Amino acid sequence: MAFTRATGKHRRPSRIQRRTARAAGVAALATTGVVGTVAAPAFAAEPAAEQTGLTPVVTMGDTVAQKIDAQAVAQKQAAEQAAAKKKAEEAARERAAEVAKEAKEAAEKAREAKERAAREAERKRLNTFVSPISGSYVSTGYKSGGAVWSSGSHTGVDFHAASGTAVHSVGMGEVVEAGWGGSYGNQVVIKMNDGTYTQYGHLSSSSVSVGQKVTPGQQIGLSGATGNVTGPHLHFEARTGPEYGSDIDPVAYLRSHGVNV
DSSP, X not given: OOOOOOOGGGSOOOHHHHHHHHHHXXXXXXXXXXXXXXXXXXXXXXXXXXXXXXXXXXXXXXXXXXXXXXXXXXXXXXXXXXXXXHHHHHHHHHHHHHHHHHHHHHHHHHHHHHHHHHHHHHHHHHHOOOOSSTTOOEEEOTTOBOTTSTTSBOSSEEEEOOTTOEEEOSSSEEEEEEEEOGGGOEEEEEEETTSOEEEEEEEEEEOOOTTOEEOTTOEEEEEBOOSSOSSSEEEEEEESSSSTTOEEOHHHHHHHXXXXX
16 A cells, blocks of 8 residues: 655654754753752753753854853953053153253253353453563563663562563453553553552554453553653553552562562
């Protein structure tokens, strides 16, 4: 007798369909917690787990979780590296600012030191005394006697100098006389900063005026032979006051101010 194969809605599901349905059912039971309460014999005839497709599903879930964990670790590391980089950059900026500040302070100190040194050098220069004639020597000494001097003795010293030789102020001071001085011929008298006076006589010409401030070594005129002289030279006097007769030893005066005469 021939049998006809079931067709239509009464057709038996294929093996693949049965396995898929069974795996889905088991997965649903596992989700709801039912699997844990079912007696073991109920599953005695069930196919192995690897035949249901559960193992691939679980394995796939573990793989996704591992990837998520790896991404989280990578993100954390990236965040830590970014934070470390930012911190390093901030530290570098702070150090650069400190270096710039230190450099600025060092430059300021150097500038101040340079200015102090310049002021000190200028102070020393202004307090320095020089010879009235560079490279000259005393040809006639202080208090030398002779009829040529009205007082009977020399009230200053004579520096050897040809006519037209530059004459310098021996120190810092103010011009109080500039012009004709009788037997002194053309002369310049300077009140020095220390209160003493210096006189420069027999000049062929002067280049300063009364009230003018002069500094050490500044040219005040040219040597000559004006006034009561026998030849060109510079008559130099040092005085305690502006008046005649208050003279002091010019050589000792210059030496006391460091001039090698």
